[in-house]
Amino acid sequence: MSEALGPGGELARTLPHFVPRPSQQAMAEAVAAAIRQRSELVVEAGTGTGKTFAYLVPAMNAGTRVILSTGTKALQDQLFNRDLPIVAQSLGLKVHAALLKGRANYLCRHRLEQALSDGRLPREEIYRLGQVRTWAAQTQNGDRAELAAVPEDDPIWPRVTSTTENCLGSGCPHFDRCFVVQARQQAKEADLVVVNHHLLLADLALKQEGFGEILPGAGAFILDEAHQLPELAGQFFSEKLSYRQLEELASDTLDETGSVSGALAVLLPEVEILRTSLRKMRLAMQSLPERAPFAQLAESVPASEALTNLNTALQSFAVATASQASRSRGLANVYERCQRLQHCLNLLQETDNSSEAVRWVERSGRGFTFHLTPLDVATPLQAMRKRLQAAWIHTSATLSVASRFDHYADRLGLQSPRTLALQSPYDYAHQALCYLPPGLPEPNTRDYTTRMLEAVMPVLQASKGRAFILFTSHRALKQAAAWLQDHADWPLFVQGTAPRHRLLEEFRRSGHGVLLGAASFWEGVDVIGEALSVVVIDKLPFEAPGDPVLEARLDAMRRKDANPFRDWQIPNAVIALKQGIGRLIRCETDRGILVLCDPRLTSRGYGRIFMASLPPMPHSRKIEDVQAFFTPQAASSAPHPIESDA
DSSP: OHHHHSTTSHHHHHOTTOOOOHHHHHHHHHHHHHHHHTOEEEEEEOTTSOHHHHHHHHHHTSSSEEEEEESSHHHHHHIIIIIHHHHHHHHTOOOOEEEOOOGGGBBOHHHHHHHHTOTTOOHHHHHHHHHHHHHHTTOSSOBGGGOTTSOTTOTTHHHHBOOTTTOOGGGSTTGGGOHHHHHHHHHHHOSEEEEEHHHHHHHHTTOOOSOTTTGGGEEEEEESSGGGHHHHHHHHTSEEEEHHHHHHHHHHHHHHHTTSTTHHHHHHHHHHHHHHHHHHHHHHGGGSOSEEEHHHHHHSHHHHHHHHHHHHHHHHHHHHHHHHGGGOHHHHHHHHHHHHHHHHHHHHHOOOOOTTEEEEEEEETTEEEEEEEESOOHHHHHHHHHHHTOEEEEEESOOOBTTBOHHHHHHHTOOSOEEEEEOOSSOHHHHEEEEOOTTOOOTTSTTHHHHHHHHHHHHHHHHTSOEEEEESOHHHHHHHHHHHHHHOOSOEEETTSSOHHHHHHHHHHHSSOEEEEEGGGGSSOOOOSTTOOEEEEOSOOOOOTTOHHHHHHHHHHHHTTOOHIIIIIHHHHHHHHHHHHTTSOOSTTOOEEEEEOOTHHHHSTTHHHHHHTSOSOOEEOOHHHHHHHTSHHHHHTSOOOOOOOO
């Protein structure tokens, strides 16, 4: 590894901006050892370590199939299309690699045909469908990411892609030319397969995205952005039934009747009954919180009656589809889906009081979802790892809490993994300053958001904007946006007013904007340079009280005599805080102020755990130090520019 990544190594010789780093070499050696020994490794690699190259080099020299899993499809594309070819070319290796996504990312020829023959489409969808049809005649891979002209969230995509539920499998007339089948075949033959966590976890949880047949042949799994895994694993080991699933069942049933004489007359009345019961269920849930225990739905008379009607409608629908199932492969598929959804609804309505899972409901403006979520994913993940007998490498910039990895390892059931903590090579002592505004009230104070913004204004004046203000709730974000409209002189960019990528582009171009974000802006956002010189965090990011899954989990921990605040809420909040802080310094030439507003950092004993988890930067409670940080003299004493690498 040191020969490839060290001074005078292949990467240093072939890449103009490559900087050899001891931490990167140490990580590569540890990854190579884990692959050889088929062991478990957890690596926290601080921002700028170059962890991508640190795992790609040993992965390409592994001598066994390696599965690389990333947090998002965007990172997956970047890894496959940019980073992997760069390393392979530099090392002079011919790597047989494949990119594999979930089936909903690939065009389905059968469903495209159905959509083209559907005379009920709105005019705007007909236009988009024409774009898809033109692209379909040209594409080699069918990956919808190729068609940038049609947005990822456009409603036409579900009409022309398949899911595990509506795929006809080998009974499809286009099976021999199926893009999903082609992608899987390429992955079967590859030595290195790039996937994302959603696809990986779907198959580990036996939700059958069709990747599972490739897993047993892998000698190593490398999981980047691994901090996302515990939460995602809980989602994929859950059972769920949603408004969308049932509405798609109804819509697909009508599509399948088009080629079967007389089927429409039998099934159309049942479709209408099912859709009516769905609408009534959605309306009856409007009085419930957005997330609530399933028992709360049962206690509501309107919601309970609507659930009974939905159950009856689904049973009747199953009888009707059973009568038509033998007439076409598509109608047989509809009947099978109906049976699975019935089974799921029965599970959700069972009165088992087991503490191992929590039943809860979630509603939105567009519909609802019923969930059955396990509280423990460690046990099934342990069994899966034992079955596959491979190396498992977990890496992220945020896995430890006060230099300990116990919380992450416990959540995933890792037993005595090797752990490695690699500090960021960035010089936080000179590049950053942590400002703790004095005099702020407790975060539950009614006027806290206004008081926090008043304390932050002098910082924004010193930096001339150029700031992210990150919030732990959308309610606080909206309050802040309204207040800043009247008090700020800088361009404001508010989450929810435009797509995330557009907000970021406009923020960068403005040069002195202030961006207000929550949730998704805490991670995966990269703004390098002076456009972002301040990151403000309003409160410690504890999970929202009242969430049914959180409350059930905390209750289960109390029954086991654990301390849920110490053992669950604090560790999760620390990791989330570290993600938000990671937005500030993204390269060796970045400089910036981190503003942590929550007074509990210094007034409560647990604040020390958060402070011990921060990058090694100086702290101050004096606004004069912030103002001095932005003087030309201070800027000129910043470290000499060094190009960053992957």
